[in-house]
Each structure stands twice: as structure tokens, then as C-alpha cells.
Amino acid sequence: MKLFSDLKKNLKKDFSSLRPIKVALMGDTATQFLTLALRGAGYDSGFDLQIFEADFNQIERQVFDPTSELYEFAPELVIIFQASHKLVAKYNKLKPEQYSSFAESQLAQIENLYTSINNKLRAKIIFYNYPEIDDAIFGNYANKIESSFLFQQRKLNNELMTYASKLSNFYICDISSIQNQIGKTAMFQTSVYFNTEMVLSIDALPLVAARTISLIGSMYGKLKKCLIIDLDNTMWGGIIGDDGIENIQIGSLGIGKAFSEFQYWVKKLKNRGIIIAVCSKNTESVAKEPFEKHPDMVLRLDDIAVFMANWNNKADNIKLIQQILNIGFDSMVFLDDNPFERNMVRENIADILVPELPEDPGDYLEYLYTLNLFETSSFSNEDGERTKLYQVEAKRAALQTSYTNEDEFLKSLNMTSVVEPFNKFNTPRVAQLSQRSNQFNLRTVRYTEPDIEDLIGQNGVFTYAFTLEDQFGDNGLISVIILKHENNETLFIDTWLMSCRVLKRGMENFILNTIVNFAHTEGYKYLKGEYIATAKNEMVKDHYKNLGFKPDSNYWLLSTDNYQNKKCFINKK
Amino acid sequence: MEKNEVLKKVNDIFIDVLDNEDIVLSYETTAKDIEEWDSLNHIQLIVAIEKKFKIRFTTLEIQAWKNVGEMADSILAKVNT
Numbered sequence: 001m002k003l004f005s006d007l008k009k010n011l012k013k014d015f016s017s018l019r020p021i022k023v024a025l026m027g028d029t030a031t032q033f034l035t036l037a038l039r040g041a042g043y044d045s046g047f048d049l050q051i052f053e054a055d056f057n058q059i060e061r062q063v064f065d066p067t068s069e070l071y072e073f074a075p076e077l078v079i080i081f082q083a084s085h086k087l088v089a090k091y092n093k094l095k096p097e098q099y100s101s102f103a104e105s106q107l108a109q110i111e112n113l114y115t116s117i118n119n120k121l122r123a124k125i126i127f128y129n130y131p132e133i134d135d136a137i138f139g140n141y142a143n144k145i146e147s148s149f150l151f152q153q154r155k156l157n158n159e160l161m162t163y164a165s166k167l168s169n170f171y172i173c174d175i176s177s178i179q180n181q182i183g184k185t186a187m188f189q190t191s192v193y194f195n196t197e198m199v200l201s202i203d204a205l206p207l208v209a210a211r212t213i214s215l216i217g218s219m220y221g222k223l224k225k226c227l228i229i230d231l232d233n234t235m236w237g238g239i240i241g242d243d244g245i246e247n248i249q250i251g252s253l254g255i256g257k258a259f260s261e262f263q264y265w266v267k268k269l270k271n272r273g274i275i276i277a278v279c280s281k282n283t284e285s286v287a288k289e290p291f292e293k294h295p296d297m298v299l300r301l302d303d304i305a306v307f308m309a310n311w312n313n314k315a316d317n318i319k320l321i322q323q324i325l326n327i328g329f330d331s332m333v334f335l336d337d338n339p340f341e342r343n344m345v346r347e348n349i350a351d352i353l354v355p356e357l358p359e360d361p362g363d364y365l366e367y368l369y370t371l372n373l374f375e376t377s378s379f380s381n382e383d384g385e386r387t388k389l390y391q392v393e394a395k396r397a398a399l400q401t402s403y404t405n406e407d408e409f410l411k412s413l414n415m416t417s418v419v420e421p422f423n424k425f426n427t428p429r430v431a432q433l434s435q436r437s438n439q440f441n442l443r444t445v446r447y448t449e450p451d452i453e454d455l456i457g458q459n460g461v462f463t464y465a466f467t468l469e470d471q472f473g474d475n476g477l478i479s480v481i482i483l484k485h486e487n488n489e490t491l492f493i494d495t496w497l498m499s500c501r502v503l504k505r506g507m508e509n510f511i512l513n514t515i516v517n518f519a520h521t522e523g524y525k526y527l528k529g530e531y532i533a534t535a536k537n538e539m540v541k542d543h544y545k546n547l548g549f550k551p552d553s554n555y556w557l558l559s560t561d562n563y564q565n566k567k568c569f570i571n572k573k
Numbered sequence: 574m575e576k577n578e579v580l581k582k583v584n585d586i587f588i589d590v591l592d593n594e595d596i597v598l599s600y601e602t603t604a605k606d607i608e609e610w611d612s613l614n615h616i617q618l619i620v621a622i623e624k625k626f627k628i629r630f631t632t633l634e635i636q637a638w639k640n641v642g643e644m645a646d647s648i649l650a651k652v653n654t
Contacts, residue, residue: 004617005590012592032613192616194632202620 004033004205007040018048019220024070024123026054026062027081030197033205034081041209045217056197063116071120077216078123079173080113083199084130084153085188091149099147103156107163114170124169124219124448126212129157131179131187168431168449171377173215178207181370214375220446221435224353224373225327227269228318230336231280231287231309235259235299237361241282245289251296258362263298265365270303273383274374275325275390277306279317279334284309305390314341315348324397325390326500328438328536333373337361378435378449380428382476392472393501407569410506413470416573417507419514422463427452429477430465433497438536441497442529442543447482460485462518466511468502468570478502481515490557491515491524496543509566512547520560529556574652579626579645586621590614600642626652 025031025038035053042049052073054062059080062070070078091102098105110127117125134142135149142148157176164172179187182204189201200208217223232239236259237249249256250263270276276299280287287309291301301307306324308317314336322329330351336342342354358367396413403409422430427449434447447455455461464481467474479502482495493515498507519527529544531537544556547566551557584598591609604610610618619635622628622644628651638644 005592005621009592033617189620191630191632191635192620195635196613196616198616202617 001210002041002044002206004037004202007037007206007209010040010043011036013043015043015048018043018046020048020050021077021216021220022052022073022075023049023077023079023216024052024054024062024073024075025079025081026059026070027083028057028059028086029081029083029199030056031081033198033202034200034208037205037209038079038212041206041213042216045213045222047213047216047220049216059113063113066120070117074121075123077126077219078117078121079126079128079212081128082130084133085193085199087130087153087156088133088135088149091152096147099149099152102149102152103159106156107159110160111163114167118169122450124171126171126173126215127160127164128173128208129160129176131176131184133184171215173208173212175208175211178204178211182207211372214372215377218375218377219435219448221438223331223376223436224274224333225331225436226275226277226305226321226325226333227266228277228279228321228332228334229266230314230334230338230341231278231282233337233361234335234357234364235263235278236290236297240290241286245294248290248294250290250294255361256296258364260296260298262361262365265368267298267303269374270299270387271384272374272379273386275305275327275386276303277321277325278304278308279314279321279336280309281311281314282309283311302391303387305387313344315345318345318349318352324393326439326503335368378428378432380432382429385476388473389475389501396470396472407567410569413472413505413569415468415470415505415570417469417510417570418467418573420465422452422456422465424453424456426465426477427456430480433477433480433499434495437497437499438534439500439539440503441534441537442493442540443495443532444497444534444537445495447495455482462491464511464514466507466514467573468505468507469573470505475499475502479507479511481511483515483519486528488523489525490528491519491522491526493527493529496529500539506568506570508543508547509568510570513565513568514572516558516560516563517565520563525560527558527560528552529558530554531556574649576645576649579648579652580641582625583622583641583645583648586618586625590618590621598641600640600645602641603639622648628652 039049062068138148142150187204250259306321333353346354431449431452462483466479479498484492484494486492549556549558587596
């Protein structure tokens with residue numbers, strides 16, 4: 001973790017090529033250092049945070065005055081940082097009979113802030129929760145007394161979670177968990193507080209900034225999607241090839257417990273939608289044996305999306321895993337107990353994250369907790385099914401090799417697609433695809449859930465969500481199209497994105513047929529497309545050219561007259 | 574530890590925290606003499622000094638020094654006890 005002084009040094013660097021994000025930061029304590037730390041940490045994640053820092057203790061004025069600098073600045077993100085120390089101060093001023101309703105009244109004020117901001121801005125709101133202060137008035141008994149500060153503060157943190165769970169653009173940045181990790185004496189330094197009115201210690205600033213930036217990163221598509229794990233001494237203790245299945249360490253005894261607990265953690269990640277892959281130097285059949293037969297293994301073969309066990313070098317194996325999964329290296333994490341392998345992978349694959357696992361396997365999990373690797377800003381029910389989808393993809397690849405003719409293969413898949421406009425059922429998944437799709441994404445305009453809700457039924461906007469199912473299973477919703485009326489002749493393709501797990505199935509042709517026919521019936525003469533290059537979407541550079549669009553300055557045009565439906569083997573369901 | 578040794582270490586901390594290689598401290602140097610030394614950076618300097626010498630200043634001490642010399646005396650008193 002970088003120090004605050006390192007983050008400050010970042011500020012002198014060149015931000016011009018980074019993604020700009022307009023952020024408003026409002027606090028009821030001094031936030032100058034936090035502003036610097038956020039901007040400095042943003043730099044390391046590729047963001048140029050353009051921060052409007054409200055004057056000290058101006059949250060209410062900024063939010064409730066419609067002519068305030070906040071609204072003039074029009075940020076995409078609003079960060080609200082109300083300090084626990086100010087919370088105590090507010091509580092201290094109450095009459096005792098008001099203590100028990102403190103959390104409730106605070107939450108009501110937070111709700112007012114949210115509502116006012118949300119009425120005037122299209123912004124995501126990040127609210128810092130409250131690191132605990134035990135004022136030691138009741139001792140342990142505070143837990144039994146509703147009117148105690150501790151009781152009210154914990155209640156407020158809890159109520160905030162409930163409140164956030166109901167709103168798609170209100171996020172909690174869990175700085176309370178940072179204090180749990182480093183302790184209150186490290187989080188808060190009295191001399192700093194009394195001299196500057198800042199509640200975060202110099203050493204806590206990089207942690208708070210990192211936690212905030214990873215939340216922001218997840219909103220802008222920087223997510224970890226896949227965890228690749230070594231086997232011997234990472235997944236279990238010992239070496240399966242030498243020690244044999246009965247002697248590896250896993251289960252409830254001694255250090256075996258550390259590996260079991262680690263596997264439970266991996267299993268929870270898998271259930272959340274993180275893709276789990278194995279990369280090990282082993283004979284495949286030997287490496288698979290514990291997954292099939294060991295009674296204490298938590299993970300089984302069906303938890304693993306890609307199983308790569310052979311004697312080739314790990315960097316090459318990880319490149320193969322990447323090809324099968326079709327996700328960026330920067331969304332992958334690789335865990336290995338061996339420093340040599342870690343360095344080898346780091347040196348050969350620049351973007352992959354390889355944590356420096358501690359030497360003692362007993363420390364793995366505690367260390368991994370502190371890294372907060374798997375930040376996200378969305379969750380849909382489909383996430384838990386992702387492993388199955390990738391396993392099916394591996395089977396499909398196996399079938400394809402048995403066909404020499406691609407058309408025959410595609411025909412044999414019996415593909416069907418459900419085509420629907422955006423609706424309240426598919427909105428979360430559409431928004432999620434919009435956040436996650438990097439490669440097959442023509443313009444990379446990111447839409448959040450509220451943005452998607454706004455598009456539904458809007459005049460001159462036509463939306464499509466496509467699913468794809470075949471004989472091996474249902475891929476779910478995999479492609480999104482947003483068309484916008486440009487003029488009476490032209491319909492503009494604002495968004496065309498697709499999940500990479502359905503590449504090369506003819507989905508592009510099916511989609512084009514669908515939207516051209518729509519445009520034609522609506523009387524539009526042209527479909528207009530645009531490719532906006534990013535670091536990741538080179539795959540679709542020639543997308544419109546390949547589909548027969550003609551270049552027109554920086555855009556691509558396709559005439560809807562005399563359009564011949566393109567060949568595809570997908571039927572509308 | 575000698576006072577001039579403290580001054581040298583403090584000088585290094587100033588250079589690092591304020592990111593300015595040209596800073597040369599004397600016992601008479603005050604915040605007015607160094608452009609980057611404002612009240613906010615002062616706190617960052619204090620925390621860095623506390624870490625370096627493994628000491629803690631009280632809230633009052635932090636506000637009381639008139640110049641670098643007094644700061645060095647304060648450090649020396651803590652380190653040598």
C-alpha cells in the first residue's frame with residue numbers, strides 16, 4: 001500500500017490521458033488531505049478525478065440550496081463523509097429522552113440529502129459509514145441499552161445498509177471495516193484531529209482512498225472477474241504427486257483447516273459469480289483426484305470453470321485460460337504459494353494481479369481479506385450461474401472440433417434467441433452488461449440501472465435485449481442494443497455490446513437482421529454506427545465494415561433499402 | 574543523539590514530505606521561510622517526524638514551536654529520555 005506522501009507525489013504527474021470523472025466531496029470535518037489522497041489514488045487506477053471539495057461543514061447548504069456550487073459543478077459522483085466524531089457530538093447535544101431515536105433521525109436526514117441530490121443531479125452517491133466509537137458510558141451494558149451511543153451508531157450503520165440495498169445509485173463506502181482492520185488508534189490520531197479538524201490519520205488516508213477508488217473503479221468497469229489458483233500448497237497442503245491423496249493437508253486438523261477455510265472462501269466467490277480456474281504443474285488425472293475423491297475437499301470439479309493441469313509454464317497456461325474465458329488479463333487474479341511462479345507470471349502477463357501471498361498458509365485468508373480484490377457495484381441472480389456457462393462453453397468447443405464445416409456446427413447447436421425491449425425484469429442485467437463489457441462494445445457508453453430505467457419508453461429511443469440459448473444450455477441475456485432517432489432518415493446505434501462468451505455464433509448477423517428490419521418498417525433509410533476506440537475494444541474495430549456498412553466521415557452507414565438478411569442459424573423464440 | 578543529527582534527519586523528512594530537494598533547514602527556520610510549509614503540511618511533517626523518531630507529540634506541543642530549533646529540542650527531549 002502506498003503512503004500518503006506517495007499519493008501526493010502522483011499529483012504532479014500527467015493526468016491528461018486518464019479518464020476524467022467529476023466528483024464532489026462533502027464532509028463535516030476537514031477533507032483537504034482526503035481530496036489529495038483520492039486524486040492521487042485515482043491516478044494509479046487510471047482516473048483523473050476532478051474534485052470539487054465543498055467548504056468545511058457545508059453539506060446541508062450545498063445540498064439544499066438549488067443554486068449551490070455543488071449543482072453548478074454537476075458531478076457524476078457525490079461523496080458524503082460524515083465523521084463518527086461529529087456523530088458523537090450531535091448525540092452529546094441531545095436531551096436524554098431523544099437518545100433512543102437518534103439513529104432514526106440521522107437516517108431521516110441522510111434520506112433528505114439523498115432525495116435532494118437525486119432530484120437535481122444524475123449522480124451516484126457514495127456515503128461513508130461510521131467507524132465505531134465506544135464512548136464507554138455503559139461498558140458492555142451499552143449493547144442492552146437502546147439509548148446508548150454505541151447502540152444507536154451500530155443501528156445507524158445497519159439501517160444505512162438496508163437503505164442502500166433499496167437504491168441503485170446510493171453506495172456505502174465501508175470505512176468502518178478499515179477501522180476493524182487497522183484499529184482505532186491507527187485510524188484516528190487525536191493531535192491531527194485537534195490541530196486540523198481531520199478525523200483520518202495520515203496512515204489511514206491511503207486505505208480510505210483505495211477503498212473509495214475501488215468502488216468507483218467498479219462503477220466504471222474495473223472489476224476482477226476471475227480467480228486462478230495453483231493447487232499444491234495453495235489449494236491444499238503438500239504435493240499431490242509426491243504425497244498422494246491420503247496425505248495432502250485439508251480438513252479440520254492443524255494447517256489443513258487453513259486450506260479448508262480458504263476453499264470455503266473461494267466457494268463463496270464462485271457462488272457470487274467470480275470465475276474460478278485452476279492452473280497447476282501436475283499430471284491432470286492426479287491433480288483432479290482430490291476434487292473427485294477427497295472427502296474434505298470443499299471445491300469440486302463443477303466449481304472450476306477451467307482446469308489447467310500440465311507441465312507447461314504457467315504464463316502460457318494462463319494465456320490459454322484467458323482465451324477460453326475471453327476476458328481481459330486485468331480482470332484476473334492469480335494465487336500461487338511459489339514466489340518464482342508468481343514472478344514468472346507477473347513478468348509475462350503485465351495486467352494480471354498476482355498478490356504476494358504470505359509464507360504461512362495460515363495467513364493466506366487474513367491477507368486476502370485486506371486486499372479487497374472483488375469490489376463490485378452490481379449483482380444479479382445470473383452471476384451465480386457464470387461458472388456453469390463457461391463449463392458449457394468448454395463442451396461446445398469440444399463439439400466444434402468434431403465438425404469440419406462451421407455452418408453444420410452452428411446448425412447443430414439449435415440456437416434460439418429471445419428479443420425484448422428493456423423492461424423492469426431485464427434492467428439489472430442490461431445495466432450490468434453495460435458496466436462489464438469492454439471488448440465487444442462499440443462505443444463503451446456506460447449505463448447504470450437508473451439510466452436504463454430512464455431509457456424505457458423514452459421518445460425516439462428503441463432498446464433491445466437479446467438472449468441466446470442452445471442445446472447445451474441458456475446463456476441468458478448476452479447482447480444489448482440502444483437505437484436513437486437522429487432524424488427522419490437516420491437511426492443511430494448508440495449502443496451495441498455483446499458478451500464475449502457468445503462470439504462466433506452468428507449473433508451479430510441475427511442482431512443486424514433484427515434492427516435493420518425494424519428500422520426499415522419504421523421508415524428509416526439509414527442505420528448509422530460509430531466505433532469509439534478504447535484500450536480494450538480493438539476486437540470490433542472493423543465490426544461495421546464487416547457487416548457491410550459504408551464509411552461516412554467518422555461514422556458508418558448502412559442503407560435499409562434492399563437489405564438482404566444475413567445468414568444465421570439463430571431462430572427468434 | 575545530538576541536536577545537529579536531529580536537524581539533519583528532520584531536514585530529510587522536510588525534503589521528502591514537501592517534495593522539494595532544495596530545502597535547507599537551520600535552527601532559525603520558520604514556516605514563513607518555506608513556501609510549502611503551511612498548516613496542513615505541518616501536520617504531515619509532524620506525523621512523519623513522529624514515525625521517524627518513534628515518538629508522539631502532544632496536541633499542544635505541535636502548536637507551540639516558534640522555529641525548527643525548538644522543534645528539534647522537543648524531539649531531542651523525547652528521544653533522550
